[in-house]
Amino acid sequence: MNAIKHYLQFKDFTREEYAYLFERTGWIKDKFKRYEPHHPLFDRTLVMIFEKASTRTRLSFEAGMHQLGGSAIYLNTRDSQLGRGEPVEDAAQVISRMSDAVMIRTFEQSVIERFAENSRVPVINGLTNEYHPCQIMADIYTFIEHRGDIRGKTVAWIGDSNNMCNTWLQAAELLDFNVHVSTPPGYEIEPERAGLYGTNHFEQFADPMEACKGADLVTTDVWTSMGFEAENDERMKAFADWCVDEDMMRVAAKDAVFMHCLPAHRGEEVTAGVIDGPQSVVWDEAENRLHAQKALLEYLVIGRVDS
Ligand code: CP
Ligand code: NVA
Numbered sequence: 197m198n199a200i201k202h203y204l205q206f207k208d209f210t211r212e213e214y215a216y217l218f219e220r221t222g223w224i225k226d227k228f229k230r231y232e233p234h235h236p237l238f239d240r241t242l243v244m245i246f247e248k249a250s251t252r253t254r255l256s257f258e259a260g261m262h263q264l265g266g267s268a269i270y271l272n273t274r275d276s277q278l279g280r281g282e283p284v285e286d287a288a289q290v291i292s293r294m295s296d297a298v299m300i301r302t303f304e305q306s307v308i309e310r311f312a313e314n315s316r317v318p319v320i321n322g323l324t325n326e327y328h329p330c331q332i333m334a335d336i337y338t339f340i341e342h343r344g345d346i347r348g349k350t351v352a353w354i355g356d357s358n359n360m361c362n363t364w365l366q367a368a369e370l371l372d373f374n375v376h377v378s379t380p381p382g383y384e385i386e387p388e389r390a391g392l393y394g395t396n397h398f399e400q401f402a403d404p405m406e407a408c409k410g411a412d413l414v415t416t417d418v419w420t421s422m423g424f425e426a427e428n429d430e431r432m433k434a435f436a437d438w439c440v441d442e443d444m445m446r447v448a449a450k451d452a453v454f455m456h457c458l459p460a461h462r463g464e465e466v467t468a469g470v471i472d473g474p475q476s477v478v479w480d481e482a483e484n485r486l487h488a489q490k491a492l493l494e495y496l497v498i499g500r501v502d503s
Contacts, residue, residue, distance in 0.1 A: 201496055202312045202319045204305070205391055206329040206366040214333075214371065216500060217491050221337050223503040224494075225487040228263065235265025236494050236501065240296040242268045244322070245278065247302040248422045252458060253322045253330070256485040257299050257493075264490055266296070288314035296497050303423050318496035325359060325423055326389060331457045332363040333492065334484040336371065339413055341484070342453055342477055352376045352411035352448065354404045355438045355465050356431075357383055360417045360457055362390035368397040375399075378407035380434045404437065408444040414475075415455040416440045416465045432464075440466045445475055453477045 202208065209217070227234045242261045244254060254270065261268040271291075273279035278287055284307055291298055292315040300308050301322040312319040321329050339346050350373070353361050357379050365385065368375045375398040377385055387395060401407035408414055419435040420428045445452065454466075454476045462468040471478060494501060 200312075200315065200318055202315075203329060203492060203496065204308055204312060204319065204321045205327050206332055206363050207370055207391060208329075209370075211370055211372075213495075214336075217333065217488070217495060218337050218340055220491040220495070220501070220503065221484070221488045222341075224490045225484075228487065228490075233265075234263070237261065237296070237497055238265035240264075240266035240497055241294070242266065242493065243291050243295040243298045244268055244270050245276075245291075245298065245300045245302070246270070246272045246322075247278075247300075248323065250301055250322070252482055252485055253299075253301060256489050257322070260486050260490040260493060263486075264493060269295070284310045285314045287311070288319075289316075292316040297493060320492065320496070323359060325421070326391075327363045327366075328359045328457065329363055329366075330485065330489055330492065331360065332367050334488040335415070335455055335457070335481055336367060337488050338455065338477055338481045338484045339453065341480065343412065343451065347372045348374075349412040350374045350376060350410060350449075351413045351415060352378070352404075352408045352444075353415060354378050354407060354440050354444070355416045355435060356419055356421065357385035357390075358417060358421045360415075361385060364415070365390045365392055365398050369393060373397070376401055376407040376411060378402070378404040378438065380438055382434065404440075405444060405447055408440075408448045411448045411452055413453050413455060414440055414445060414448050417457055418459070418461060419465055435465070439464065440470050442467065442469050442473075445470055445473075455481050458482055 258268040288311040297318045299320040299322045305324045305326040364375050378401040419431045456478050
């Protein structure tokens, strides 16, 4: 292990670091909205490695890096040596000698851990089978923007116990809020896989309506994540009752917001009425990927900056 700071899981930062990052995100967003240049990463380079598809993650990292004064290089496993068996450790040695940060979207979490162990520069998790920390950072920033502090609040997670769910659970432990999880039978969360220390920040519900009762934030995600496509048909049947609809939003808190990391499938995990309705903040959520990740890149590459 080296002393470089990486962002591989949500719990890699402390509560205090998140407080700084959320404040910094607001400052960076404000500057962006006023068209004021902010180039702390002038001449710096981010390498982005994608083993899975992406719209938001690629765009927000690439645009974000340009807006910070640096540049971003896109690599994928189809047309680089990464897809032809070059060891992750060797790739990490080489790529990190030519760049200032690396973002990776891949399958197993162990791949980015091996990369990070051999990297001279910070490594960022842009989604693995296990976690999606950049998304949850943006989601929590979005909640704070709309409703204030998330501490003590309740998030209802409806659907698959996937990378998003695991990351919400880690965030709840660290930032002291609660998650009500409702998954179909056979798809329950695995606390160990979620990297949890304890069990007092989440509760499991067989009935999704019960999970939504009184929640301040209702959120869901696709029923079949990337890499699990072979299970799609059986998942379609198993998840049929785990569609976030108007009835679920009605039993949530009066001012509850709805979030979805996107891409969404209307009529599957969420109704059009909810995702396109007045409680949905999904477009702010997507935009905030840009601002939150700019704060993250700045922090990992040059450290804290006074606003
Ligand atoms: N939410 C998210 O990570 O979107 P992409 O898959 O488009 O990057
Ligand atoms: N859980 C989804 C999130 C996509 C952004 C997946 O891993 O495919």
